[in-house]
Amino acid sequence: MKVRRCSILHVEPREQVEFNLAALLSGGDGLARGCRWVALAPHLGHEVVVDEAECLLLGRISPEAWVEAGALGDEMASALRSLLRKGLVVGRHARYVEMRRKDEEVRARHWHPLAATFHAFTRWSGADAVQAMQETGTSTAAELREQLGTPPPETISRVAENDSIPLAEDACNDFDRLLELRVTCRNFDTSRRLPGQMLSRLIGRVFRARSCVRVTDDTVFLKKSSPSGGGLHPIEAYLLIRNVDGVADGLYHYHPVAHALEPLPAPELPLDQLMLDALAQQHWFADAHVMVVLSPRYLRNFWKYRHHAKAYRALVLEAGHLSQTLYLSATEMGLGAYVTCAVNETLLEKAFGLDPMAEGVLAVCGFGWRAPEMVTMELDPAERVWQASSVEA
Ligand SMILES: Cc1cc2nc3c(=O)[nH]c(=O)nc-3n(C[C@H](O)[C@H](O)[C@H](O)COP(=O)(O)O)c2cc1C
Structure with missing residues (x-):
């Protein structure tokens, strides 16, 4: 079967931090840190975790030219199967027709890759902005100052006060x-x-x-x-x-x-x-x-x-x-x-x-x-x- 990589893909090395009692008892900060690769492909609309072998293979498959799956090497067969399942690689076989359609739709729309990824992954689902502000204690301006410290100043000057040129006050009209x-x-x-x-x-x-x-x-x-x-x-x-x-x-x-x-x-x-x-x-x-x-x-x-x-x-x-x-x-x-x-x-x-x-x-x-x-x-x-x-x- 011939395969190619999906058209738009960004892979992010993301740190995952979890509470770990053993780490706390052994005198540490109680946090276990680990890195994982997260694939962001706009045609999927959801994040996909990939392992290192999959990450490596994604870098080797063209998003344009179709290649024979066998040509990618036997040692990559398992990673390839996983990437096909996850929709990050698309195949010509009828089994992958739906994923291929989604990828082709994104291709046909001429998105800039960074814009497509930004757009697809900054959408909200089920968010509660009011509760979020209550939980972070940032519902009012006073609370914002309390939680976030001093904001950057409301204005800036690029010259000494005497060097600025006052503009005339104009008469006020309806506009x-x-x-x-x-x-x-x-x-x-x-x-x-x-x-x-x-x-x-x-x-x-x-x-x-x-x-x-x-x-x-x-x-x-x-x-x-x-x-x-x-x-x-x-x-x-x-x-x-x-x-x-x-x-x-x-x-x-x-x-x-x-x-x-x-x-x-x-x-x-x-x-x-x-x-x-x-x-x-x-x-x-x-x-x-x-x-x-x-x-x-x-x-x-x-x-x-x-x-x-x-x-x-x-x-x-x-x-x-x-x-x-x-x-x-x-x-x-x-x-x-x-x-x-x-x-x-x-x-x-x-x-x-x-x-x-x-x-x-x-x-x-x-x-x-x-x-x-x-x-x-x-x-x-x-x-x-x-x-x-x-x-x-
Ligand atoms: C792009 C944009 C997004 C905004 N989003 C919110 C919002 O989510 N909730 C809200 O209460 N006000 C929102 N506002 C309104 C601002 O809070 C408001 O413009 C600001 O407090 C200044 O008040 P004014 O528009 O009466 O001058 C938004 C304004 C802009 C321009």
């Missing part, structure tokens, strides 16, 4: 006032329904294609309110909507040219539960009327930026631009907004039917009516938002 009102909202009002018109306007402002630039029938670039590398606009908006007039609670995909919601099948979990679990239990965001999942179609970007060292970075930046446009649009409409990447991607992928190496989840935003009272802390030191007069829509 400056809008910027001052932008505060991450952690208090939403579930008792108030959002008019459907507000949903359409906000989603349109952020995600709608304002123009289509048609180069040929099959090659179209889009113009939106935020910038996008190469004008490709690969980031899709998937919505979880609740409590909005004229729109049934549920999951949707937004079509940026048609400016239309596309209803998706109901998820297995009730919507409230899905929202909270997806947000890693950050209940302060889970009451928002609309959650927007920012999900790049990677191939749309990597079609142009093939195996490109900066392509993934560009997508992360694009998500940031969309989030800021969403914040400002919501603020202007008297709504609260948030962004987070502390999310359980695997749950969102399942709910919206997204293959993580094709259309992963980069970030989650949300918006809705602000609550009348601040229960969870927001950063509004100048009290721009949390004065009754300024929150009224």
Whole structure:
């Protein structure tokens, strides 16, 4: 049978530290340390431990050229069988067809190897961010200082004070006032329904294609309110909507040219539960009327930026631009907004039917009516938002 190595693979020598009573009783620190090799292959989506013989063999098999298994030497036969079972080497035999398909899908998408590995192995599943902060005693700013010591200073100066050039104070206009009102909202009002018109306007402002630039029938670039590398606009908006007039609670995909919601099948979990679990239990965001999942179609970007060292970075930046446009649009409409990447991607992928190496989840935003009272802390030191007069829509 002919074999080749999977297309993208990084092998990490990882230290494993375990408590060991014998080590403690013999006067040591009670910790047993051992190193093991951990293979990170994005087409698998989970870590795989390999032994030294397997590690050595992985370095000898081409990821491109198919070679006869027998040519790798009899002494490697057992390691090869194990690597085939683990999916790190793929075989031409029908038995390996599923693994070969997964590997070929990753190959066809032109990922930069480091970006693919980073993306595949930084996704969360079942994480509880709130509990993690409680367990580490880092829930508040004061606790953070207590646990982590002094942070780096809030600003730096690169010249002596006298050498800096003060810039003029400018008159404040409506746009400056809008910027001052932008505060991450952690208090939403579930008792108030959002008019459907507000949903359409906000989603349109952020995600709608304002123009289509048609180069040929099959090659179209889009113009939106935020910038996008190469004008490709690969980031899709998937919505979880609740409590909005004229729109049934549920999951949707937004079509940026048609400016239309596309209803998706109901998820297995009730919507409230899905929202909270997806947000890693950050209940302060889970009451928002609309959650927007920012999900790049990677191939749309990597079609142009093939195996490109900066392509993934560009997508992360694009998500940031969309989030800021969403914040400002919501603020202007008297709504609260948030962004987070502390999310359980695997749950969102399942709910919206997204293959993580094709259309992963980069970030989650949300918006809705602000609550009348601040229960969870927001950063509004100048009290721009949390004065009754300024929150009224
Ligand atoms: C990329 C990104 C991720 C964030 N993730 C979280 C989060 O997981 N939970 C949260 O409560 N706030 C999150 N925030 C909001 C920040 O905590 C917030 O911006 C910061 O406290 C400053 O407050 P402001 O946005 O009101 O100026 C995030 C912000 C950004 C830009």
